[in-house]
Amino acid sequence: MNTIESVVTQIQGLSGSVTDIGALHTCLKQADDLLHTESTRLLPFLDQLDPSIHSLGYLYILDACTSGPISKEQAKTVVLIFARFINSCVAEQIRLASDKFVSVCKRFKDQVMLLEAPVQGVAPMLAAVQKLQSSSARLTALHPEFLQLCLLSKCYKTGLSVLEDDIFEVDQPRDLFLYCYYGGMICIGQKRFQKALELLHNVVTAPMSSINAIAVEAYKKYILVSLIHQGQFSTSLPKYASSAAQRNLKNFSQPYIELANSYSTGKIAELESYVQTNREKFESDNNLGLVKQVVLSMYKRNIQRLTQTYLTLSLQDIANIVRLNSPKEAEMHVLQMIQDGEIYATINQKDGMVRFLEDPEQYKTCGMIEHIDSSMQRIIELSKKLTAMDELMSCDPLYLAKAGRERQRFDFDDFDGVPQKFNV
Numbered sequence: 001m002n003t004i005e006s007v008v009t010q011i012q013g014l015s016g017s018v019t020d021i022g023a024l025h026t027c028l029k030q031a032d033d034l035l036h037t038e039s040t041r042l043l044p045f046l047d048q049l050d051p052s053i054h055s056l057g058y059l060y061i062l063d064a065c066t067s068g069p070i071s072k073e074q075a076k077t078v079v080l081i082f083a084r085f086i087n088s089c090v091a092e093q094i095r096l097a098s099d100k101f102v103s104v105c106k107r108f109k110d111q112v113m114l115l116e117a118p119v120q121g122v123a124p125m126l127a128a129v130q131k132l133q134s135s136s137a138r139l140t141a142l143h144p145e146f147l148q149l150c151l152l153s154k155c156y157k158t159g160l161s162v163l164e165d166d167i168f169e170v171d172q173p174r175d176l177f178l179y180c181y182y183g184g185m186i187c188i189g190q191k192r193f194q195k196a197l198e199l200l201h202n203v204v205t206a207p208m209s210s211i212n213a214i215a216v217e218a219y220k221k222y223i224l225v226s227l228i229h230q231g232q233f234s235t236s237l238p239k240y241a242s243s244a245a246q247r248n249l250k251n252f253s254q255p256y257i258e259l260a261n262s263y264s265t266g267k268i269a270e271l272e273s274y275v276q277t278n279r280e281k282f283e284s285d286n287n288l289g290l291v292k293q294v295v296l297s298m299y300k301r302n303i304q305r306l307t308q309t310y311l312t313l314s315l316q317d318i319a320n321i322v323r324l325n326s327p328k329e330a331e332m333h334v335l336q337m338i339q340d341g342e343i344y345a346t347i348n349q350k351d352g353m354v355r356f357l358e359d360p361e362q363y364k365t366c367g368m369i370e371h372i373d374s375s376m377q378r379i380i381e382l383s384k385k386l387t388a389m390d391e392l393m394s395c396d397p398l399y400l401a402k403a404g405r406e407r408q409r410f411d412f413d414d415f416d417g418v419p420q421k422f423n424v
Helices: 004-013 018-037 043-048 055-065 072-088 091-114 119-132 143-153 156-163 173-189 193-205 213-230 243-248 251-264 268-277 279-284 288-307 315-322 327-339 366-394 397-409
Strands: 312-314 345-348 353-356 410-415 418-423
Touching (some): 004 018, 018 055, 018 091, 091 119, 091 143, 119 143, 119 156, 143 156, 156 173, 173 193, 173 213, 213 251, 243 251, 251 268, 251 288, 268 279, 279 288, 288 315, 288 327, 312 315, 315 353, 327 345
Antiparallel strands (some): 312 353, 345 353
16 A cells, blocks of 8 residues: 555455454555655545544544644644544444544544534534443543533533543553543532542542652642541551552642641631632632632531530521621521531521521431432442452452562561561
């Protein structure tokens, strides 16, 4: 195959069966240098191919003809070509050249960003993720790209669709860091704080040989979301967190650690004063909105504490104790907390009295039973996965070699019934 025309002819003739596709893939790899050399005249040849039939060949040509710089004017046309290909291509074909498919999809994201229209990339990028995935448990290199587009276009609900999957297979550590970080931000946008904490926790505790910027930014948000959702924060990281995280994260997040310390006093005036003093820092980190939610959450925590002491309390008293400006403002806070299920209470509008109630949930409704059952099933499946991974690891030659070397370092002997450890 010495010409572009012959390459196109091969693509048209060898896209009909699995055997032919394998032969075509070999030919395309041999012709890849030619395609890149002739990249400037490749675009018209795409009209001779159907992306739903000639997916592999279309991918090679599209990759080559978009490898150079693309102007903003050209981007308007190229984005449509990218989107049509991604939506139409056959998963089994593009997975044969997954690296090229990832490159093409990342270029597509770059072009919609260049056009300042991230929402145009959301649906095609979701399709790309689903086609590249061999299973829902696999994290692809396109997951972070998709979630970033969802964030920029505020399509949070669409982003949540991939965050419900349990991930067990990861190719590149950076993909996991970005997936969890962007995913945490999407959950924050949807007020799904428990899920956000889980994802941000994964970033902070993930294995890392040295500290990275993603982990630092995730840690800052992890502190803020912990305060909003749980009303407290502990600076102690779990033992399984890397030594790099244990040593450095707190040093890079001092204003946030001090914010948590101020929050723990329960004094709203102190907290507001600290926020005002460090406003520029929080704003430069793009965290000021979350910090404001932290301040609002303190009002809620202080109201929740009242439910542990009082059965009834006037709105005026609540406003005085919690340091709100008026009974009306106290009423708005209480109503919102009732609506969100954060407290159980009734308000007598006539005399302005609030009556605090016990949690009415008896855990015996059909909906609650279904929720408990689905949670148990998920835990059972997770347990099976962990058992399988443990068995796989116990047979891994690299793990066994390392475990053998570690075992040689120590000798355990029993002296007077007490296990003793000696260095060899």
